[in-house]
Amino acid sequence: MVGRDEDLATVDAAWRQLREEPQHARIVVVTGDAGAGKSRLVAEAVARLDPAPGLVLSGQSRAVGPAPYDWMASALSGRSLDGIDVPDDALAWLTQRPELPDRRFAPEALLRAGVDAVRAVQRGRPGVLVVEDLHDLDPASLDLVSELAVAADLPVLLMVTSRSATGLAARVLARVSGTPRSVRRHLGPLAATDVAAVVEAVLGAPATDAVVAAAHRRTGGNPYWLSELLATAPEALGGPPPAHLAALAADRVPADALRVARAAALLGEPVDTVALGRVCDDAEAGIDRLVAAGVLRVDVDGGMRFAYPVLAEGLAAGALPSLRTAVAREVGPAAPDDGLLTAREREVIRLLAAGMTNQQMARALGISIRTVTVHVSNLLRKTGAASRTEAALWAVRHGLADRPAG
Secondary structure (H helix, E strand, O other): OOOHHHHHHHHHHHHHHHHHOOOOEEEEEEEEEEOOOOHHHHHHHHOOOOOOEEEEEEOOOOOOOOOOOOOHHHHHHOOOOOOOOOOOOHHHHOOOOOOOOOOOOOOHHHHHHHHHHHHHOOOOOOOOEOOOHHOOHHHHHHHHHHHHHHHOOOOOEEEEEEEEOOOOHHHHHHHHHHOOOOOEEEEEEOOHHHHHHHHHHOOOOOOHHHHHHHHHHHHHHOOOHHHHHHHHOOOHHHOOHHHHHOOOOOOHOOOOHHHHHHHHHHHOOOOOOHHHHHHHOOHHHHHHHHHHHHOEEEEOOOOOOEEOOOHHHHHHHHOOHHHHHHHHHOOOOOOOOOOOOHHHHHHHHHHHHHOOOHHHHHHHHHOOOHHHHHHHHHHHHHHHHOOOHHHHHHHOOOOOOOOOOO
């Protein structure tokens, strides 16, 4: 948990305050972008609470198709509910049993039953309630979280994680964050010094300023992307994104906007929305989904960029040849490089534009991976590109990339 000591101390303090004054819940809200480390912080904080809580209930929304009381069903999953003084048919609704009873309950009655169920499971012991990804919760779960936050005689530390929220989720987030018993911690990106500590821990040796700067620039200090970039360290720091990043990047993008995201990554930054519209028929709707998902961000000047350069690198690396051809045709060749590159560098950038890794280029050209790495470094310097994706785009614009016939 590099760089998160103050956040962990905040949770420790809230736990102490709860034990000193257990009449009402204490609330810690942890916000931040995807991959900022919210869930990891909560898990680490709960594991180190002293004394250990007598109860930990953790729930979240289902991955696909949120349903009423997802949080309750998730939190109570696998837990014995024998002897709980809550009507069994109410528990059936709250825990989403496959065969629901015929009896129906008013929303207010189920809400009271949900609070009673938590209180019964807790049995008066100071405990922890973890609400993961509040921004994705269904309305019934959001109402339940609001009630748990203000319930009397419920000695719990309520820990909530959330990204940016809208609608009812935003109102609930503001409500639970705005009480005198609440504290909100926003997890921003890691500072360069923290990135250096992570890189050095992975490498097992001091990292150069250039390596740290490259890791910080490509990941924006996001702990998730930093750890994934370093998964194949040290090669990944100065070379192409690790192969698994292409799949991880795709997983972070709404499925119906994936082609738009890959095309945007190939076109380079800032995103050329006009060119993107000519490459992808659904570009406008795709852009909206990508912005809403936090994949693209709008600059102060109105331009759009990817949230993290390494995310764009991974998306570009996974693009199919047909999409690469469509982007190449849209961009069109610029003036030749007039001898800027050597013959070998032209060969390397042609293969780089085709999406090859350093290892693949080394095999294709019959040279060592180290020599390829040197060529790629020189190419980035000569073309002024900040990444392999930008260098590939430069090759396309200067007519140095292979184009399929027709």
